[in-house]
Every structure is written in structure tokens, then in C-alpha cells.
Amino acid sequence: MLKQIEGSRAVAEAVAMCRPRVICAYPITPQTHIVEALSAMVKTGELNAEFLNVESEFAAMSVAIGACAAGARAYTATASQGLLFMSEAVYNAAGLGLPIVMTVANRAIGAPINIWNDHSDSMSQRDAGWLQLFAETNQEALDLHIQAFRIAEEMSIPVMVCMDGFLLTHASERVDLPSPDQVDAFLPPYVPRQVLDPDDPVSIGAMVGPEAFTEVRYLAFERMRQALDVIRDVAIGFQAEFGRVSGGLIRPYLTDDAEVVVVALGSVLGTVKDAVDDLRAGGMRVGVLGITAFRPFPADAVREALDGTSRHVVVLERAIAPGTSGGIMTADIRMALASAGLGCRSVQHVSTVVAGLGGRAVTRRSLCAMLTDAADGSLEPLTFLDLDTGLVGRELDRMSATRRSGPSAENMLRDLGITASRIG
Amino acid sequence: MPYQRIKFYQTGSFAVGNRLLEQDQRSVQSRSERSNTLTCGHRACQGCGEALGARYALDAVMRATRGQMIAVNATGCLEVFSTPFPQTSWQIAWLHSLFGNAPAVASGVAAALKAMGRTDIRVVGQGGDGGTVDIGFGCLSGMFERNDDVLYICYDNQGYMNTGVQRSGATPPAARTATTQAVGDRPGNSFGQGKSAPLIAMAHEIPYVATATVADLRDLEYKATRAMDFRGARYLHILVPCPLGWGSDPADTIKVARLATESGLFPVFEAETGDVVSSTPIRHRVPVADYLRIQARYAHLFRPTERTEVIARIQAAADRNIGRFGLLPDHHSAERAVVPVSAPAAGQ
Amino acid sequence: MFQVRFHGRGGQGVVTAAELLAAAAFSEDRHAQAFPSFGSERMGAPVMSFCRIDDQLIRTHEPVTEPDALIIQDPTLLHQADLFAGLGTDGYMLINSTRSFEELGLDEFVKDFRRDRLLVVPASSLALTHLGRPLPGGVMLGGFSALTGVVSLDSVLAAIGEKFTGQVAAGNVAAARAAFEFVRDEREALTDA
Numbered sequence: 032m033l034k035q036i037e038g039s040r041a042v043a044e045a046v047a048m049c050r051p052r053v054i055c056a057y058p059i060t061p062q063t064h065i066v067e068a069l070s071a072m073v074k075t076g077e078l079n080a081e082f083l084n085v086e087s088e089f090a091a092m093s094v095a096i097g098a099c100a101a102g103a104r105a106y107t108a109t110a111s112q113g114l115l116f117m118s119e120a121v122y123n124a125a126g127l128g129l130p131i132v133m134t135v136a137n138r139a140i141g142a143p144i145n146i147w148n149d150h151s152d153s154m155s156q157r158d159a160g161w162l163q164l165f166a167e168t169n170q171e172a173l174d175l176h177i178q179a180f181r182i183a184e185e186m187s188i189p190v191m192v193c194m195d196g197f198l199l200t201h202a203s204e205r206v207d208l209p210s211p212d213q214v215d216a217f218l219p220p221y222v223p224r225q226v227l228d229p230d231d232p233v234s235i236g237a238m239v240g241p242e243a244f245t246e247v248r249y250l251a252f253e254r255m256r257q258a259l260d261v262i263r264d265v266a267i268g269f270q271a272e273f274g275r276v277s278g279g280l281i282r283p284y285l286t287d288d289a290e291v292v293v294v295a296l297g298s299v300l301g302t303v304k305d306a307v308d309d310l311r312a313g314g315m316r317v318g319v320l321g322i323t324a325f326r327p328f329p330a331d332a333v334r335e336a337l338d339g340t341s342r343h344v345v346v347l348e349r350a351i352a353p354g355t356s357g358g359i360m361t362a363d364i365r366m367a368l369a370s371a372g373l374g375c376r377s378v379q380h381v382s383t384v385v386a387g388l389g390g391r392a393v394t395r396r397s398l399c400a401m402l403t404d405a406a407d408g409s410l411e412p413l414t415f416l417d418l419d420t421g422l423v424g425r426e427l428d429r430m431s432a433t434r435r436s437g438p439s440a441e442n443m444l445r446d447l448g449i450t451a452s453r454i455g
Numbered sequence: 456m457p458y459q460r461i462k463f464y465q466t467g468s469f470a471v472g473n474r475l476l477e478q479d480q481r482s483v484q485s486r487s488e489r490s491n492t493l494t495c496g497h498r499a500c501q502g503c504g505e506a507l508g509a510r511y512a513l514d515a516v517m518r519a520t521r522g523q524m525i526a527v528n529a530t531g532c533l534e535v536f537s538t539p540f541p542q543t544s545w546q547i548a549w550l551h552s553l554f555g556n557a558p559a560v561a562s563g564v565a566a567a568l569k570a571m572g573r574t575d576i577r578v579v580g581q582g583g584d585g586g587t588v589d590i591g592f593g594c595l596s597g598m599f600e601r602n603d604d605v606l607y608i609c610y611d612n613q614g615y616m617n618t619g620v621q622r623s624g625a626t627p628p629a630a631r632t633a634t635t636q637a638v639g640d641r642p643g644n645s646f647g648q649g650k651s652a653p654l655i656a657m658a659h660e661i662p663y664v665a666t667a668t669v670a671d672l673r674d675l676e677y678k679a680t681r682a683m684d685f686r687g688a689r690y691l692h693i694l695v696p697c698p699l700g701w702g703s704d705p706a707d708t709i710k711v712a713r714l715a716t717e718s719g720l721f722p723v724f725e726a727e728t729g730d731v732v733s734s735t736p737i738r739h740r741v742p743v744a745d746y747l748r749i750q751a752r753y754a755h756l757f758r759p760t761e762r763t764e765v766i767a768r769i770q771a772a773a774d775r776n777i778g779r780f781g782l783l784p785d786h787h788s789a790e791r792a793v794v795p796v797s798a799p800a801a802g803q
Numbered sequence: 804m805f806q807v808r809f810h811g812r813g814g815q816g817v818v819t820a821a822e823l824l825a826a827a828a829f830s831e832d833r834h835a836q837a838f839p840s841f842g843s844e845r846m847g848a849p850v851m852s853f854c855r856i857d858d859q860l861i862r863t864h865e866p867v868t869e870p871d872a873l874i875i876q877d878p879t880l881l882h883q884a885d886l887f888a889g890l891g892t893d894g895y896m897l898i899n900s901t902r903s904f905e906e907l908g909l910d911e912f913v914k915d916f917r918r919d920r921l922l923v924v925p926a927s928s929l930a931l932t933h934l935g936r937p938l939p940g941g942v943m944l945g946g947f948s949a950l951t952g953v954v955s956l957d958s959v960l961a962a963i964g965e966k967f968t969g970q971v972a973a974g975n976v977a978a979a980r981a982a983f984e985f986v987r988d989e990r991e992a993l994t995d996a
Contacts, residue, residue, distance in 0.1 A: 035829035037822075052570035053563060081566040085559065086597030093556035093594065097527060097563025100550050103570050105563070123553050168862075198864045202838035203822050205829060227525045227548035227564065229576055234543035236528075236551030238535055301862030394865045 032208050038169035038199040039064030041206045042134060042192075045173035047078045048214040049132075049180045052103035055083040055094035059113040060146045061196035062136040066108055088113035092120035092131075099129040100235060102226040104180065107131070110196055111138035111152045118156065121189075125160030126251070127236060128224065130183035130190070132176065133161075137297065137349075138196040139389040143440040147390020148196045150296060150349040153325070154359050160251055162190040162258055163326040164278065165296040169194075169204045171323075174277035177209070178265050180218055185265075186258050187224045193325075195298040197390070209273055217272050255327045262324050280329035282321035283336045285311065289318030291405045292337060294364055295347040296322050299386070299393050303347065306398035315406050316340070322360070330367035334375055337368065343380045344368075345405050349387045357413040358383035380408075386416035422446060483515045483676050490517035490546065492526075497544040498536040502705025504695030504712065505533050505583070505610045508669045512608055512693065513579065515679035517547070520577045525550070525564055529557035529582025529591060532617040532697075533610060555590035557582045558598040561605040574604070577683060581608040584625035585615045588652050592624075595652075599659035602687040608679075609652060609690070612697035620700040624650045627720070628772070629765050630752045632700070637755035646768060653726070656690040660729040667723060668694040670713035674735065678725065694721045702751020714746035719773035722780040734780045743770045804857040805953050806867045810886055811876035814846040816940030819966070820874065821852035823941055826962035827954040828856040836861045849880055856953060872951055875899060876926070876939050881907060892916055895951050897986070899926040899939045919993040922950055922986055929981045934974030941967075945979030949986035956983045 034041070043065050046054075054073065056066035072078035081098075085091045088109050095105040109117065114135060124131050135153050139145040153163055164179065166172035172194040179190040194200060225235060239247055259280065266279035276282075284304055286292050293303050300321045310317050320336050322329070337344060346361040355362075361383045368375040384401060387393040397417050404410040426443050430436045473485040483489055492513035499506035517524055525548045528534045534551045537544045552560045561580030568576050580598070587595060587609040598605055614632050615621040622632040628646040631637040635644040656664040662685040667675040675693060682689045696712050698705040715721040718741050724734035744766055747753040756762045777783050807824060811817035818839040825835035833856055840851035853867040872895035873887065880886055881898070890896065892915055898904075900923045904913050913921050924946035926939035934942075944959045956979075963975045 033829075035822075035826050035835060053566045055563065055566070079570075081570045083562060083566055083601065083603075085562075086593055086600070089556060090559040090562075090594050090597050093552060093559035094563035094566065096552050096556075097550065097560035097565075098567035098570075099563075100560075101525065101564040101567035101571075103567030105567070119553055120556060127552070195864070197838070202836060202864070203825050204836050204861070205834055227550055229523050229525060229548050232546060232548040234538055234545045234549045234551075236534075236549075237538035237540050237543060239540040243540055298864045302865050305863045392866050394868065395863065 032210070033205060034208055035203055035205050037064060037201060037203050038172055038194065039136075039201065040068055041169050041173040041208065042176060042194070042200075043068035043072070044208055045176045045214075046106055046132075046134075047072050048209065048211050049106075049177060049218055050104065050215075050220075051080055051106040051132075053081045053083070053094065053098035053105045055085050055091045055098070055105070055107050057085050057088045057091045057109070057113060059088070059110050061138060061148075061200045062108045062110050062113075062134065064200065065134060065136070088117040089120055092117040092124060092133075095131045095133075096120060096124050096127065096129055099124075099131050099223075100127070100225070100227050102221070102223050102228075104184075104221045105131050106133070108134035108136065110136040111140050111146075114152045114156060115140060118159070121156055121161065122159045124189045128187040128251075130180075130187055130221070132179045132183055132190050132192065134176070135191050135193045136196040136200045137193050145389040146196075148198050148349070149388045149390065150193070151351075151388075153191060153193045154350040156191070157326055157359070160188070160255065161326065162186075162188055162255075162262070162324070164190065164192050164262070164324055165322065166192065166194040166199060167282065167298060167300045167321055167323070169199050169202065170206045170275070171277050172199055173206060173208065174269065174273070174275070177214055177218060178269055178278045180221075182258065182261055182265050184221050185261055186254060188254060188258060193297065198298045207275070213273065217269065259324070259327050259329055262327075278323060280322075280324045280332045281336060282323055284319045284321070286318035286320055286336055286341065288316055288340050290316045290340060291343045291345060291402060292317070292341045293319045293345045293347055293398075293402065294322060294333075294360065295319065296325060296360065297349070299347060299349070302393055302395055303398060306395045306402065309395065309399055310402055315402070317402055317406065325360070328363045328367065330363070333364065333367040337378055338375045339377055341377055343382065343405050343410075344378055345382050345384055345402065345410065347384050347386055347393075349385075351385055351388070356383070357385060380412075382410050382412055382414065384410075384414045384416050391417065482673055483518050484511060484672070489514045490522065492517050492545065492547050493537060494544050494546055496542065498539055499532070500697075500699050500705070502698040502708045503532075503536075504669045504697060504708045505612060506536070507672075507708070508610055508675065508693045508695045509533055509581070509608075511669070511672050511675050512679040512691065513547070515676040516577070516579055516606065516683055519680045519683035523576045524548075525568075525576060525578050527552070527557050527561040527564060527578065527580045529580075529586030530554035530617075531583035531586050532612070533581065533583065535617055554586050556594050557586060558591055558605065558607055559594040561607065562598045562601065562603040565604045569604070578605045579608060580605050581610065583616070584609060584611040584613060584652075585623040588624040588650055596655075596659065599656060599661050599688045599690070602661060604686050604688070606679075606682050606689045606691065609692045610695045611652075611692055612695050612700060614697070614700050616697045616700045625652070627769075629756060629769060631702075631755060632752070642755040643753070649772075653690065653692045653724075656692075657726045657729045657731075659688070661688040661690060662686070662728060663689040664692075664726040665690075665724065666692045666694070666721070668712040668716055668721060669696070670709050670716060671723070671735070674723065681725070700752065702754065703749055707749060711746070711749060714741055714749070717741045718743045718746045719777040719782055720746060720769070722776045722782055724780050731780065734782055736784060737777070737782045740783065743773050804855055804861070805872070805951075806870045807854045807856075807872045807874060807947075808867050808870040808889075809852045809854070809874045809876065810880055811850060811940075812846075812880070813848045813850050815876050816938050817850050817852045817876060820876070820940035820943060821854040823959070823962045823966060824854045824856070824944055824947070824954065826965060827944065827958035828854075830958045830961055831954060833858055834861050840866065849883070871895065872897070872947065872953075874943050874947060876943060878902075878907060881909070887912070890916075894920065896921045897943060897946050897950055898923045899943060901925040901928060919990055920950070922946070922989050922993075924982050924986050924989075926978070926982055929978040929985070930974075933978035933981065934971065941975040942978040942982045945982035946986040949983045949990065956980065959983075
């Protein structure tokens with residue numbers, strides 16, 4: 032059924048249709064609307080589940096761990112600082128093989144504190160052993176949750192559904208909500224691979240020493256690789272049942288004959304596609320490759336998509352890896368292009384463009400300018416899109432002028448003059 | 456001549472042996488059908504108070520729940536010595552997640568069971584003092600505040616023993632640990648406010664809070680059983696001496712625990728919805744020095760010189776407990792001592 | 804694509820207004836996207852919201868930097884910087900005020916624009932009259948409909964009826980209708996003049 036609703040609301044309705052038994056959450060912007068909606072559904076009885084208002088994100092993931100281990104379908108949601116606060120439990124859930132589904136409403140990690148969108152939170156957990164799926168639209172966000180429970184339970188691996196905070200969570204868009212019957216048909220009840228059952232007791236969570244730890248971790252590594260096929264197959268099944276393309280590993284757009292290809296995650300793909308259409312109209316052969324499954328990283332699919340005509344790959348990143356050559360996903364892309372001795376014959380340049388940190392708008396205009404540079408070979412290996420070099424320069428000058436230069440962030444804000452209504 | 460009935464007592468205590476009791480009054484451990492929840496083969500130290508306490512407590516809960524119990528364990532000595540890969544000494548459904556989240560994980564298990572209509576299965580969360588009083592405290596308070604249907608058991612050996620005897624929020628004043636060493640002007644742990652988890656649990660007004668020690672195992676069994684009469688959040692705080700960390704003789708574990716109670720340093724009581732409803736009176740009061748003297752973690756209070764002022768401060772804390780909980784019949788206190796239900800039939 | 808930017812203060816229903824406009828467009832089988840300029844929850848702070856309306860799928864997620872229409876719910880924001888940024892000379896503007904553009908000190912400004920597309924509507928007073936509270940959001944949309952014709956009045960009223968109930972809905976509907984008529988009359992006067 033078509034509805035014009037906020038992304039958070041769409042996700043809440045989709046999650047509710049997945050019949051979670053235990054929902055546990057701690058509020059953090061910009062995830063709040065999701066858990067608020069779910070709490071109301073539980074309270075009215077519309078959703079038959081236990082809803083726990085927990086005392087921290089660490090508790091939220093821990094409650095999900097207990098619930099899932101006891102055989103119940105469990106769900107939680109968080110963002111940014113909350114994801115970090117539960118990080119120990121995030122790793123624990125993956126290590127224990129518990130198919131929890133969690134929404135991460137992508138938000139920047141502080142300091143400085145910032146409530147707006149970027150991908151630093153999900154990126155911080157990329158090696159935790161969770162599947163990470165990124166939604167391009169609110170439609171995909173709701174669809175991915177339905178797919179996530181199925182993938183998680185089939186693989187006994189927890190799944191993080193990443194959706195851009197504010198840009199998707201707080202945007203009202205048209206979505207097609209499936210019916211509960213459709214979801215029931217697609218998502219069978221949870222049958223655990225391991226469960227706490229007094230009538231068939233097992234110990235879960237034993238200490239594993241050097242004699243077996245490598246093997247346990249190898250198995251987790253191998254299962255993540257197997258998840259690539261499951262993610263792809265579930266998306267195919269989803270399309271058959273629900274009639275639309277959603278989820279899966281990658282989403283190429285006009286890449287077949289593209290010389291320049293932008294690779295990106297999440298909602299920015301929509302803006303990039305608009306930019307690509309503009310540039311195509313002007314004769315540039317440019318395309319965009321959306322990555323839907325970031326973990327496990329679909330290296331083979333990426334290489335196949337890029338190998339051919341593309342000369343220059345531009346990786347658009349909404350997070351940085353300080354102390355490296357800049358990009359996080361860039362490294363995965365490079366590895367994919369160089370992997371298995373096959374190599375990628377066509378790609379000559381891989382550039383990183385850091386954009387949209389902490390909610391900085393990624394505009395069609397800036398993208399077009401940047402891609403034009405890429406096409407004529409003048410794009411640097413690492414670019415911070417729309418960087419205010421003057422602002423940075425002035426702070427660097429302050430810092431070199433005196434030891435007690437003060438907190439950098441505050442200095443720069445003062446320099447800017449704080450204007451709450453500034454666009455972008 | 457009148458026939459004098461011969462009475463037998465356990466050496467050093469006034470507990471009556473099971474042989475002299477009616478069947479239904481015998482301890483859980485004396486029964487052949489006991490669960491052996493924590494069975495033999497675990498790797499605990501010789502004389503480990505926690506292994507003893509856990510076995511007694513959990514077998515009692517298993518009996519009370521007819522075996523329908525799931526346990527969630529925090530990281531710590533109990534978890535480590537009971538599950539050395541690839542073995543486990545747990546004969547129950549058991550989950551270990553993290554150090555600081557056992558109360559929250561237990562809440563999750565309870566929520567799942569409720570959602571699945573299986574409230575006949577009961578949940579026990581358990582951990583050491585570190586995992587309960589320090590790193591797990593937020594989760595513990597959350598579980599209490601929500602009144603989740605969990606019995607949480609804290610095995611208090613007053614320090615982070617598994618990691619090498621470091622100080623925790625439960626470490627008593629003056630005690631030596633690896634991070635409060637017996638050096639300098641003020642050796643051992645500082646005198647502080649103290650953090651009484653049982654009193655804090657009572658402040659949450661949860662249905663049942665009780666303390667116990669491995670010196671009175673019948674009482675421990677009683678309290679674990681009693682706790683299962685309630686639904687909602689319950690807390691059981693058990694003093695379990697650690698020979699390694701306390702520097703006491705492994706053979707003295709029970710004796711040390713008894714001296715802790717008989718000195719007044721560890722009050723044994725029960726509370727319901729925030730009010731004390733019973734306390735175990737001290738039978739033979741001992742000065743705290745008797746308790747401190749047999750633990751090497753307090754050796755610096757006696758050698759090279761006796762630190763009388765420090766010992767006096769510890770004595771004052773014991774005196775305060777005695778008054779506060781009415782542990783001696785002739786002490787004036789707000790709460791009168793109530794004879795506990797678990798009193799042995801003879802020798803009263 | 805038609806892009807609208809709303810300006811107001813926290814608590815005035817700026818976000819709701821954008822969502823109502825999106826709902827109105829949705830009911831006409833069009834694609835719509837509505838989102839706020841995001842910030843911490845705070846009453847009285849300047850806020851913006853946006854609405855895009857199109858016949859095809861709206862893919863972009865950048866802010867609206869070149870609005871086709873501005874809806875200004877709080878005239879006290881008027882002389883703050885950048886309120887009008889990006890509005891083209893063919894753009895529409897609707898200000899919630901009982902005073903005219905001239906009285907608001909904007910007569911210099913309007914010279915660059917199409918005069919019949921810059922209008923005021925006393926939305927707060929209409930709201931006070933019909934609703935009992937000075938909440939201009941839905942009311943402004945009635946005026947917007949008359950000003951631009953991008954959505955019909957019926958769609959606006961239907962959206963209001965979906966979002967609100969009882970007296971609140973009825974009051975909003977009445978006020979929105981009044982705003983529509985006010986703006987329609989104002990336009991006619993300007994066009995005739």
C-alpha cells in the first residue's frame with residue numbers, strides 16, 4: 032500500500048510486520064522516531080512484543096543478546112555515540128552468532144558532537160562481524176529490514192541496516208508498505224541454531240583459548256563470505272515476492288559504458304544519479320555504482336561492474352580514516368580491483384572524495400564540478416569536497432602563532448559566525 | 456535416670472546434620488536428586504568460596520523451579536573456571552555474554568520467555584562483585600528499575616580476582632589488592648563511602664533482597680529458594696571468600712566467612728520491597744581483629760606494628776552494622792532482630 | 804520539479820506544514836519529499852523545512868537551495884540573513900503577516916520579482932479566528948494553493964483532515980479555506996491593477 036510517511040515510520044511499520052518478540056531501545060537522535068513508533072504499537076497491542084526501555088545502548092544490545100539466545104526474534108536501533116557505547120556487545124553478538132537485526136541511523140561520531148548524518152558510526156563497527164546493508168531510499172530502508180531478519184536467521188549472523196540519519200529517517204517520502212501477509216510469507220518464524228532450553232541445556236559463551244580460537248574465527252570469516260550469496264538470493268526472492276528491486280549486493284546505474292564511475296553508499300546515491308544524468312546530457316560518460324552490502328564486501332561483483340570501460344573510479348566517502356591515505360571504502364574497492372590475480376584491466380585511477388561529513392550537504396552542483404575534474408584528469412587522489420580552506424588555514428595559523436590557541440572546533444565556529452539557519 | 460537425647464552439631468557451628476532432620480527439612484545438597492548444576496571438573500582454586508556458593512545457590516533454585524531455569528553469567532572467576540574450552544561444568548542452559556551486561560542479558564532472556572509464553576522458565580543472572588557493583592551497575596539498576604523477572608546473584612569476593620586481585624567497588628577499607636597495595640603511609644584500600652549493593656537494591660524497592668555467606672549454607676539455600684517465591688527483580692548478595700585474593704588458608708574459607716558475619720562486618724539479612732524483614736543474629740560476637748588476622752590481605756595491619764587506629768575504624772563499621780541491622784539482641788536499634796525462618800530445629 | 808522552502812520557528816509547525824504539502828501532493832498521485840532542516844529539538848529557534856513535488860521519482864537528498872516558492876511562517880525572521888537565498892526572479896513567496904510587503908520593509912526587494920507572486924496572508928489571525936490558536940502551518944498551505952496552484956485546495960484540506968482530528972481539523976480546514984480565498988482575492992487585485 033502506498034503511503035507518504037517519514038522514513039522512521041516506514042521502518043517501524045516494516046519491523047513490526049516482521050514480528051519481533053523483544054524490542055529494546057535507548058533513545059538517540061536520529062533514531063528516536065523509530066523506537067517511539069514501535070513503543071506505541073506495543074502499548075496498544077498492535078504489536079505483540081515485549082518492549083524494554085533500557086538504561087543505555089550497552090544494555091539495549093545486551094537485552095537483544097539475551098532475548099535472541101533464548102529463541103526470540105530481537106530488534107534494536109541506535110546511532111553514532113550509542114553504537115560506540117554498545118560496541119563491546121556488538122562484537123559479542125556477532126561472535127556468539129546471534130541473528131539480531133539493528134537499525135543504525137547513520138550519524139557522525141564526536142568529538143566534536145554532531146547529530147547530523149555521516150557514516151562514521153557504521154564504519155567504526157565494520158570489522159565486528161555484522162552484515163552491514165545500506166539503504167538508498169526510505170523504500171529500501173523498510174525493505175532491507177524485512178530481508179535482514181531473513182538473512183540474519185538463515186546465517187546466524189547479526190545484521191545492521193544502515194540508513195542515513197535525518198536524510199532518510201526524518202524525510203517523508205512515498206513508500207509502498209507490504210501487507211503483513213506478504214511479510215509472513217517471506218519471513219518464517221525464527222528457528223534458532225542454538226537456544227537456551229532447560230530441557231536441552233547447552234553452555235553458550237565459553238572461553239576459547241589459543242588451541243581453538245583461530246578455527247572459531249575462521250568459521251565466522253567463512254560464513255561472512257557465504258553471506259554474499261544469501262544476500263543476493265534473498266534480494267532475488269524479495270523481488271519475486273514484492274515486485275521491486277531492493278537490497279542485494281550492488282546497484283549499478285549507467286556503468287556499462289562509463290569512463291568515470293562514482294562508488295557510494297546510502298542516500299547520496301540519489302543526488303549522484305541526478306548529477307550523472309546532468310553530465311550525461313552534456314556528453315560525459317559517467318555512471319554510479321551503489322554498494323548496498325558493505326559487509327560482506329562484494330568484491331567480485333564490484334570488480335565485474337567496474338572492469339570494462341571505466342578508467343577512473345571515484346569513491347565518495349562519508350567517513351574518514353585518519354592517519355591513512357583517506358578513504359575507508361576506497362581500500363575495499365582497491366582490493367576488489369586487484370584481487371585474485373585477475374586484476375581490473377581498465378581502471379587506472381581510484382580517487383577518494385570525502386563528502387557530507389557531519390551532515391554537510393552533498394550537492395548536485397559540487398558533484399558535477401568534481402566529476403568534471405575526474406573526467407579531465409585533474410581530480411586529486413584525495414579531495415575533501417567543498418572544504419573551506421580559508422577556515423582551516425586560519426585555525427592552523429592560530430595554532431602556530433601561540434601554544435594556548437584554544438579548542439579548535441570552537442575557534443572555527445566563532446570564525447564562521449554561528450548561523451543556525453544556514454543551508455548546507 | 457532421665458534419658459538425655461544426644462544432639463549432634465556440625466563442628467564449629469550450630470547447624471544440625473541432615474541425618475537428624477525430617478526429609479523435607481534436609482538441605483538440597485544432601486539429596487541424591489540434586490541437580491549438580493555446577494558439576495565437578497571445574498577449574499576453581501582449592502577452597503574457592505564462589506564455587507561452593509554457586510553450587511548451593513543454583514541447586515536450590517533448580518529445585519525450586521523443578522529444573523526450569525536459565526542462567527546468565529558475567530565474565531569473571533565463575534565463568535572462567537566453569538567453562539574452559541572445550542568443557543563446561545554447567546548442566547543447565549547457560550549463557551555468558553560480557554563482563555558488564557549480565558543483568559541486561561538476563562532481562563533479555565526473561566523478556567523473550569515472557570513473549571513466548573514461557574514464564575514457567577525462570578532466569579538467574581549472576582556475577583562477581585566487580586561485574587555487579589562496578590561495571591555492571593548501570594545494567595543492574597536498570598533491571599531493578601524495570602522490575603524484570605530476574606534473580607540476580609552476586610558472588611562477592613571483594614575484588615577482581617580473576618584478573619589478579621585488583622580492587623573493586625566492593626573491596627573493603629584497608630584490604631590489600633594489587634591496585635591498593637600494602638605500601639606507603641596508608642597501605643591497602645582507602646577508607647571510603649563503601650558501596651552496599653544490597654542497600655542500593657533495597658532502595659529500588661524490588662520484591663526481595665537478601666545477603667548470605669558460605670558459612671551458613673542452609674541459610675543460603677533457604678534464601679535462594681525464598682527468592683523464587685517472588686516474581687520481579689530479586690537480588691542475592693553472597694559473601695564468598697577467595698583464599699588466593701584474601702590470603703587465607705583454603706581450608707578456612709567457611710571459617711573466614713563465619714568470622715565476617717560474627718564480627719558484624721557482613722550483616723546477614725532479608726528485605727522485601729525496601730524494608731528489612733529479618734536478620735540473622737550474631738551468636739558469638741568476635742572482634743574484627745579475629746577476622747582480619749587470618750587473612751594476609753590485612754597482614755599490614757598487624758605487622759610490623761599493629762595499626763590500632765585502622766582496626767578501630769573497621770571495628771566502628773562493624774559496630775554500625777550491628778546497630779543498623781539489629782544483629783545483637785541487646786543492641787538498641789530501629790529494627791528489632793527477627794529470628795529467621797531458617798533457624799535449625801535444635802540448639803536454639 | 805517544484806521546490807518549496809518553509810521558514811519559521813520551532814513549535815510553529817514548520818515541519819508539519821512541509822509534510823502536509825507532501826501529503827496533498829501524494830493524494831494527487833504525485834511524488835513528494837518533505838524534510839526538515841535538522842537540529843536539536845528547541846522551541847523558538849529558527850527552523851526550515853523543505854518540500855519537493857514532482858511527477859517522477861525524486862532521487863536527490865540535498866537541501867533545497869533554489870526554491871521555487873518560499874513560505875515564511877514567522878515574519879520576525881524577515882530581516883535575518885539569507886531568508887531569501889536561492890529564490891529565482893520568477894519565484895513565489897507567501898508571508899504570514901497582516902501587513903503588506905511595503906509595510907514589512909520589503910518594497911525594495913520585491914522590485915526584482917514578479918509582483919503577483921509575492922503575497923502576504925494573515926495566517927496566524929485566520930488561525931486564531933477559526934482554530935483558536937495562532938498556528939499558521941496548514942493555513943499557509945491554503946494560501947499556497949491559491950498562489951501557485953501546485954496543489955489543489957481540496958488536496959490541502961484532505962491532508963489536513965488526515966493529519967488532525969475533530970475540532971483541530973475543522974478549524975484548520977476553515978482557516979486554510981479562508982487563506983485560499985484571501986490569497987486568491989489578493990492575486991486578482993494585483994493582476995487587475
